[in-house]
Amino acid sequence: MSAYLISLLAILERETLRFIGQRGRFVAALVRPLVWLLVFAAGFRAALGLSITPPYETYITYEVYIVPGLCGMIQLFNGMQTSLSLVYDREMGSMRLLLSSPLPRWWLLLSKLMAGVAISIFQVYAFLAIAAVFGIVLPWEGYLLVLPALVISGLTLGALGLALSSIIRQLENFAGVMNFVIFPMFFLSSALYPLWRMAESSELLHDICAVNPFTHAVELIRFALYAQVNFMALFWTALALAVFMALALWGYDPARGFMRRKG
Amino acid sequence: MRSLALVLMSLAFVAPVSAAEIWVSNEKDDTISVIDVETLEVVRTIPTGERPRGITFSKDYSRLYICASDSDTVQVMDPETGEILHNLPSGEDPEQFVLHPNDRHLYIANEDDAITTVVDTETRKVIAQIDVGIEPEGMAVSPDGKIVITTSETTNMAHWIDTESQSIFANSLVDSRPRHAEFTKGGSELWVSSEIGGTVTVFKVEDQAEVAKIRFEVQGVHADRVQPVGFEFTEDEKRVFIALGPSNHVAVVNAETYEVEDYILVGRRVWHMDFSPDKTLLFTTNGVSGDVTVIDVAALEAIKTIKVGRFPWGAAARP
Numbered sequence: 001m002s003a004y005l006i007s008l009l010a011i012l013e014r015e016t017l018r019f020i021g022q023r024g025r026f027v028a029a030l031v032r033p034l035v036w037l038l039v040f041a042a043g044f045r046a047a048l049g050l051s052i053t054p055p056y057e058t059y060i061t062y063e064v065y066i067v068p069g070l071c072g073m074i075q076l077f078n079g080m081q082t083s084l085s086l087v088y089d090r091e092m093g094s095m096r097l098l099l100s101s102p103l104p105r106w107w108l109l110l111s112k113l114m115a116g117v118a119i120s121i122f123q124v125y126a127f128l129a130i131a132a133v134f135g136i137v138l139p140w141e142g143y144l145l146v147l148p149a150l151v152i153s154g155l156t157l158g159a160l161g162l163a164l165s166s167i168i169r170q171l172e173n174f175a176g177v178m179n180f181v182i183f184p185m186f187f188l189s190s191a192l193y194p195l196w197r198m199a200e201s202s203e204l205l206h207d208i209c210a211v212n213p214f215t216h217a218v219e220l221i222r223f224a225l226y227a228q229v230n231f232m233a234l235f236w237t238a239l240a241l242a243v244f245m246a247l248a249l250w251g252y253d254p255a256r257g258f259m260r261r262k263g
Numbered sequence: 264m265r266s267l268a269l270v271l272m273s274l275a276f277v278a279p280v281s282a283a284e285i286w287v288s289n290e291k292d293d294t295i296s297v298i299d300v301e302t303l304e305v306v307r308t309i310p311t312g313e314r315p316r317g318i319t320f321s322k323d324y325s326r327l328y329i330c331a332s333d334s335d336t337v338q339v340m341d342p343e344t345g346e347i348l349h350n351l352p353s354g355e356d357p358e359q360f361v362l363h364p365n366d367r368h369l370y371i372a373n374e375d376d377a378i379t380t381v382v383d384t385e386t387r388k389v390i391a392q393i394d395v396g397i398e399p400e401g402m403a404v405s406p407d408g409k410i411v412i413t414t415s416e417t418t419n420m421a422h423w424i425d426t427e428s429q430s431i432f433a434n435s436l437v438d439s440r441p442r443h444a445e446f447t448k449g450g451s452e453l454w455v456s457s458e459i460g461g462t463v464t465v466f467k468v469e470d471q472a473e474v475a476k477i478r479f480e481v482q483g484v485h486a487d488r489v490q491p492v493g494f495e496f497t498e499d500e501k502r503v504f505i506a507l508g509p510s511n512h513v514a515v516v517n518a519e520t521y522e523v524e525d526y527i528l529v530g531r532r533v534w535h536m537d538f539s540p541d542k543t544l545l546f547t548t549n550g551v552s553g554d555v556t557v558i559d560v561a562a563l564e565a566i567k568t569i570k571v572g573r574f575p576w577g578a579a580a581r582p
Binding site: 042052057058059060061 | 483511528529530556557565566567568
């Protein structure tokens with residue numbers, strides 16, 4: 001077995017063990033979107049108004065609308081959680097162990113990223129299964145075709161987490177990530193409200209939402225859940241992945257990045 | 264020459280067979296939108312008289328009758344060409360009508376005159392006018408053709424008309440603003456929807472006794488907005504789909520237990536509906552949103568919503 005594969009499997013195993021060990025994290029990852037789905041969406045059911053936008057072909061309830069956004073939310077939090085674990089690793093010293101491996105740094109970071117994506121996809125499917133129990137059933141082919149979309153969106157949001165982790169010095173700073181990254185990304189996107197609804201209240205808000213990479217990740221998931229490809233969303237999500245990944249590699253490069261500046 | 268004939272013959276064989284259609288009257292556009300049941304797209308838009316509402320086909324589908332309410336006439340259209348062949352004397356403000364099983368007599372509700380007018384579609388003459396309650400609207404005919412029902416919106420009654428004597432033989436009180444009536448296929452029951460009352464009342468035809476009253480409760484929708492209007496029975500008559508007006512939902516009712524089984528989200532102010540000829544799809548007219556929602560009858564799911572003209576009202580299937 002090549003060294004690359006061994007390192008990938010080792011990192012995957014470590015992340016899986018960490019995930020299994022942190023039962024609270026799994027429960028929290030499920031409870032968070034379920035609260036939105038079963039409490040928030042129920043309250044706002046009639047408030048959203050009615051309009052048909054692709055990929056939907058008929059009128060839908062608000063619960064149905066926010067499911068793709070909540071899938072994105074799971075991946076967004078998971079990506080940030082990965083970033084949190086990297087900061088923790090750095091504080092505990094296991095990061096030094098990982099980065100001293102003879103394998104290229106980009107491969108180690110990509111392996112870490114892929115392990116996080118695998119865990120986020122597991123969480124998303126668990127959420128979709130619970131949503132189905134509550135009557136929100138999607139087309140069966142959507143459950144299969146959403147997988148590649150989840151891989152791309154998961155990589156993008158994970159890469160953002162990696163890039164952020166390279167500039168966060170201490171665990172305490174993670175609260176700042178919540179306030180300045182997760183919440184704005186989530187609320188200023190099409191996860192909770194369609195963009196046309198945003199445009200009705202403010203053109204500026206609409207434009208901010210339209211350039212938010214999270215909006216495109218959510219739309220990629222939304223269309224895939226209905227067995228369609230949104231090429232525009234795919235392009236922007238892939239572009240965001242490339243940018244975030246480049247930033248992460250730069251950040252973790254000891255010669256140039258933030259690591260050096262931090263000393 | 265022979266090869267040309269062969270080509271023409273082969274073309275004749277591959278030429279598409281005309282697909283089933285749903286015809287929808289657009290109240291505010293003075294048009295009819297024709298939806299292809301296969302592609303679920305509007306394939307034709309045909310101009311009509313003013314404010315078309317109730318529409319129905321003759322038995323052989325060679326004629327379409329249209330209540331052109333503001334033109335105070337019932338128009339007869341050739342569905343092939345879309346041409347208006349002639350007008351029938353309908354009395355003032357015809358809103359809904361029903362074609363007698365004899366394929367000849369049209370029973371028309373004249374909303375402004377409190378009259379039900381009976382027109383012979385062959386001689387194009389009015390053969391009877393029956394005084395009914397104020398603002399007649401819903402019309403139904405029993406499968407044997409012996410009874411016609413007119414519901415009057417303001418009198419809150421279903422009037423039972425004997426088609427032989429063309430006179431009322433019974434009246435049944437229902438809840439506020441009865442809009443639509445239908446007999447079951449066997450003719451043993453009559454169902455009447457009451458828009459403001461928010462109920463559907465079921466009567467035994469034999470003695471006009473009330474058998475059941477169905478009430479609705481749509482989650483997240485105020486009770487005032489739950490207003491039953493048009494409804495249709497499935498082919499096996501086990502279920503009834505009932506349009507609930509501004510609640511934007513269609514109720515699915517078990518026709519044996521009279522229990523509501525499900526609510527399906529459709530467009531705004533759902534009004535009337537009709538099945539595709541094979542009865543697998545149901546098309547609902549959504550007045551305010553100006554569209555038609557297609558429901559998969561087996562799955563009880565809305566599968567598509569199609570834009571039509573402004574304020575779609577009536578629907579009629581054509582094989």
